[in-house]
Amino acid sequence: MLTLPPFQFHAPKSVAEAVALLQAKGGTAKLVAGGTDLLPNLKHRLFSPEHVVGLDAIDELKGVREEQGGLWVGAMTRLAELATHPLVAARHRSLAQAAGLVAGPQLREMGTLGGNLCLDTRCVYYNQTYFWRKALGFCLKKDGTVCHVVKSGRNCVAAASNDTATALLTLGASVRLAGPGGVRELKLDEFYVADGVANTVIAPGEVLLGAFVPAAAPGVVTAYQKLRIRGAIDYPALSVAVWAKVREGTLDEVRLAVSALAARPHVVKRLDAFAGKKAGPATWTELGVAAMRQCHPLTNINVDPAWRREMIPVLVKRAFADAA
Template sequence: MEVLPEFKLHRPGTLAEALKIRGSLDEARYISGGTDLLANIRRGLTPTENLIELSGLSELQRFEADADGLHIGAAVTLATIGNDPAIKQDYAVLAEAANAVAGATHRAVATIGGNLCLDTRCLFYNQSQWWRDSNDGCMKYEGEICHVVPTSKRCYAAYSGDTAPALLVLNAEIEIAGPDGSRRVPLDDLFNDDGIDYLTLAPGEMVTMVHLPAASKSKTASSYTKLRIRDSIDFPLAGVAVRVTQENGKVTALDAAVTGTNSTPIRVTGCDAFVGLEFDEEQGQKFAKLVQKQTSPVQTTTTKPQYRRRAVTAMSKTLTQNLLQALSA
């Protein structure tokens, strides 16, 4: 049986104190909900001697709307987000994505910041120590080869956070704090397309806040759907977020994003080509092909990549058609 190794738990009272503690240590990890991190520590995937606990920091619990939009602290739980009436009404795709994460007990403690910074996943990585040892490790940890793409010089572990695609189609920005101060950047800038170096955060930095623009007053609808083996708990084999605006039966704005297929969440490019058109069956097929060209699942799960690729294109088309039908009703 795998057990948690010993570590020192630091409990700062403020964000500034948390950053100061991190700066005084050679190695440490930030933790809030810990639903993924603690499992990885237990399996020996994320060795650490120091954890800096953030869930009690008031700066990371901010959750309010103003004229500029909605502001969500990184330590706000997914349950809070998924059950909030205003988010369900104005940012439905985010509420649906938050409610699609794992099970209810996970969402009660898991945070938006943690879900965004979720470690990438792979069939050859997310295993016990003895299993990994019997397969000579992998490029992501204790090995030299990517078992799913043996000729590759980079890791292909898949990014599997549910909230990232939802926030991408909502054009979210994030605040990042670190030893050199804080900055605000588009969410897109948080990610790298690399299974090992999957975040752009510098040592000691953390995501502190998510900012969403004010809700659109246009005729807009958004939604998130995912494919998984066990509908009650699993990470996405593929997940799709879509946000669409329609006027007089024609698309005036369309955004889509995908998770679970690449080492980074994918913002689908080329969606502007559908603006000004009726999204009929022909356009739906073109949209599906557009999504297909930009997703590249490999054998990071027990499910065949060909199936996941077909599924994500079908989900993208169907989800968009359903949203437009709802807007037309």
């Protein structure tokens, strides 16, 4: 049986108290929200914090509310609530779909939006016990100096595996972070970096407050698709979110994000040429090919990268067909 390492648990009642605790404990503290990612990782000795700061008692971090015509989703909003929230389902369908496809029902009852956006990257050579990783000689994400995925690699390419990030990127969302210097807001696209060791710009003393999703313009349709081995519980082997503004059967603007392949979710670039095209199967096929050309899955998870790449146009087409 895998056991938790010893740590001191703290339960602040406000964001200010949580930030002060993180500052006081320096690099020895780790935040926990629902714990569905952190606790397995602690058991695998991927982290050994002396202090764990729980966010569950902070009411200001919970819930979905309207803000400046858009929606604010607090970091401690449970994924189950997000998946079924009437305002989210009505206005940002892809987000509700993505939240509803995370893991399984029990994990969605505990897992939160904040934990999902800050999910540690995943790799078949990293999400293992200490004994297993030691036998292999560790890797540069934790305790070692080499990468087993890209043998001569200097960067960790463990996969961003958070479902909601893919959808939120196409929705133009931003995130708010509170730290010792105050609150800062940044586009979700700027929150992620292409480094599997730590793929967000969150600083050690910061708490993610939540995500702001701007109002959806008239004619906008969205959808989310996910590839996984066991439909009931698994992490994504590939995730695709689409966003399209359609007017009288013609595309005005289109957005597409693909994730679970590399350390950072990928926003597909150079889609301007699709404005003015007919919203229909032929265009969805072209968009799928455009996305596939920009994505190169690696052996970072235990699912065939060639198959994951071939499934990109399939999921893109399914997502647009579903959205439309």
